[in-house]
Structures are given as structure tokens and as C-alpha cells.
Amino acid sequence: MSEFIEWGALGQVVVAGLIIGAGIPALFALGLRLLAGTTTQPQRAASGTRRAADGGVPAGPVAIARPTPARLVGAIACMGVVVGAIAFGLVFLVSGGH
Template sequence: MSFIEWGALGQVLVAGLIVGAGIPALFALGLRLLAGTTTAPDARTAPAAGKDGGAPRTIAIARPTPARLAGAIACMGVVVGAIAYGLVFLVSGGH
């Protein structure tokens, strides 16, 4: 006689991994795709701010490419959809 329902435990584990790790990972991936790459000037030619009276360094942050932007929008869309589905599920009395 087993007191543990292994099928139900497996379902809870999979749902916890998807909601607890998958959705935040998608959100982080979407933010990373939105972040542009930085191109700093050569450190040997540009003095740091405050050293020897030099001008502060300028760091240019490029805009994300269209492919990265589309990926970020897709990731954020999945996250927003999952949140909306969870709210609708809870409000409708889902058990």
C-alpha cells in the first residue's frame, strides 16, 4: 500500500519546473535579447574619467537587430500569455 500518488507527484513536479523555472528563464532571455551589445573605445587611446584631466569614456550601446527584437517580443509574449492564463485559471475556480 502506497501513500504517495506518484503520477500526481510527477505532474506537480513538471508544473513547478515549468512555472517556477521556465517562465522566469524566458523572461530573462527576453531581456537579454533586448539588451544591445556595447562597443567601448580602445582603452589605450581613451583616458578614463577623472584621470589626468581626460574626458570621460563614451560607450555606445547598439540597438538590437530585428531578429533579436522579434525573439524578445516572442519571449515576452509567452510570459504575458502564461500570466494571463494563470490568472484566468485561478479566477475561474480552477483546481
């Protein structure tokens, strides 16, 4: 053991940094991804409504389907963990925790 570095404390800081610094944003991104629907191909236009800039892709809206109930529950769970972590951090700081 080194007299200058406390390896146990350094390990705790690294683990906490990975969980808070990478884990919470990753959960947020996963929640957004689960919440986003999947796109479907647009219907082909009847005649002559193609855009030349898009390489012949028919003009019109893209249909975005709603997420399935399982994906919605997963997204709510991910967002709940993120909101809970933020609330816990705020309460910890306000209560005088260091």
C-alpha cells in the same frame, strides 16, 4: 506502488513546478537578454581625459547599439509567452479553477 505516495501525481507536480517555476523566469531573462544591445568600446579621448580610478580607461559615454531585428522578434516572442502565461494563470484562478 506505494500506498502513501501517488507517483504519477507527484511527477505531474514536479513537471509543472519546473515549467512554471523555472521555465517562465528563464524565458523572461532570455527576452531581456535579447532585448539588450551590445556595448562597443568607447573612443579614445584626445588628450589627458583618462580616469585614474579606471586604470586609464578613457572617460566618456559607452555606445550601446540597438538589437538586430531578429533579436527584437525573439525578445517580443519571449515576452509574449510570459505575458500569456501570466494572463492564463489569472484567468484560471479568477474562473474558480483549483
